[in-house]
Amino acid sequence: MESKVVKCSDYEWDSVSHKEYKDDQSCYKGVQRYSLLGTRNDEQALNFETRYFEVETGGYTSFEYHRHPHSVVVIRGMGTVILDNEVCELSLHDVVYIAPNTLHQFHADHGESLGFICTVDRYRDRPTLPDKDKIDDIVESEKVRKKIKI
Amino acid sequence: MESKVVKCSDYEWDSVSHKEYKDDQSCYKGVQRYSLLGTRNDEQALNFETRYFEVETGGYTSFEYHRHPHSVVVIRGMGTVILDNEVCELSLHDVVYIAPNTLHQFHADHGESLGFICTVDRYRDRPTLPDKDKIDDIVESEKVRKKIKI
Numbered sequence: 001m002e003s004k005v006v007k008c009s010d011y012e013w014d015s016v017s018h019k020e021y022k023d024d025q026s027c028y029k030g031v032q033r034y035s036l037l038g039t040r041n042d043e044q045a046l047n048f049e050t051r052y053f054e055v056e057t058g059g060y061t062s063f064e065y066h067r068h069p070h071s072v073v074v075i076r077g078m079g080t081v082i083l084d085n086e087v088c089e090l091s092l093h094d095v096v097y098i099a100p101n102t103l104h105q106f107h108a109d110h111g112e113s114l115g116f117i118c119t120v121d122r123y124r125d126r127p128t129l130p131d132k133d134k135i136d137d138i139v140e141s142e143k144v145r146k147k148i149k150i
Numbered sequence: 151m152e153s154k155v156v157k158c159s160d161y162e163w164d165s166v167s168h169k170e171y172k173d174d175q176s177c178y179k180g181v182q183r184y185s186l187l188g189t190r191n192d193e194q195a196l197n198f199e200t201r202y203f204e205v206e207t208g209g210y211t212s213f214e215y216h217r218h219p220h221s222v223v224v225i226r227g228m229g230t231v232i233l234d235n236e237v238c239e240l241s242l243h244d245v246v247y248i249a250p251n252t253l254h255q256f257h258a259d260h261g262e263s264l265g266f267i268c269t270v271d272r273y274r275d276r277p278t279l280p281d282k283d284k285i286d287d288i289v290e291s292e293k294v295r296k297k298i299k300i
Contacts, residue, residue: 036245
């Protein structure tokens with residue numbers, strides 16, 4: 001029986017260590033990643049991974065795109081997310097669907113940490129950071145252009 | 151661009167209606183189901199579904215098993231979950247992995263509603279309600295036997 005409860009206290013889960021969000025630390029700021037389910041040997045039946053990301057005040061995830069979609073549920077604080085040409089406000093329990101190849105970036109820009117559950121396919125493509133041409137091609141919104149951190 | 155933010159206020163999401171948990175209402179009590187992501191035409195890229203279940207005080211989900219696994223994150227209240235021979239306490243942000251074929255049942259038995267995000271494969275088998283022989287075969291714990299609602 002591999003079923004289990006992983007207890008949580010104040011956004012820290014038993015036996016789940018947080019890690020730097022990415023190896024390349026130049027493209028984001030103040031982000032921790034927690035692999036909650038789907039990466040351990042006894043969870044191989046899951047076809048997806050359940051992760052928690054926490055962006056500290058003033059931080060942001062990398063501005064990126066990929067073919068695999070994201071399902072996101074905010075469980076801490078407030079912030080904003082860029083979705084191609086939109087800047088959307090986020091608050092507690094808001095849900096975000098990030099469709100394939102959407103340029104996206106989360107910002108903890110409301111004076112508090114932004115934390116969210118992000119579910120993805122177990123087998124997925126790696127994110128790509130857009131080059132200047134790609135950004136010029138997709139991002140027409142001046143509001144988004146000013147918001148992007150790269 | 152099908153990406154979007156679905157705003158939430160007090161556990162109600164814009165344009166997401168809650169439904170009765172199951173057609174057969176004899177096997178559970180006081181449970182609402184919200185399909186947050188993965189069931190609409192513009193979310194076909196998702197290989198999984200993100201749902202929210204809310205169990206009202208004194209309610210419980212059906213005691214069942216199935217081959218597909220569950221990933222669960224509690225986002226409201228407290229309660230307990232039966233996992234085969236264990237009764238586990240649940241509180242805010244606890245994570246539950248329900249492995250294939252585990253007998254399971256959620257109870258809102260702490261004087262408040264229990265709400266949780268539950269992610270499952272888009273294509274999955276239907277749940278089975280165990281018969282008496284199956285329960286006798288699996289459930290040795292007297293504590294669990296007393297807790298089960300069928």
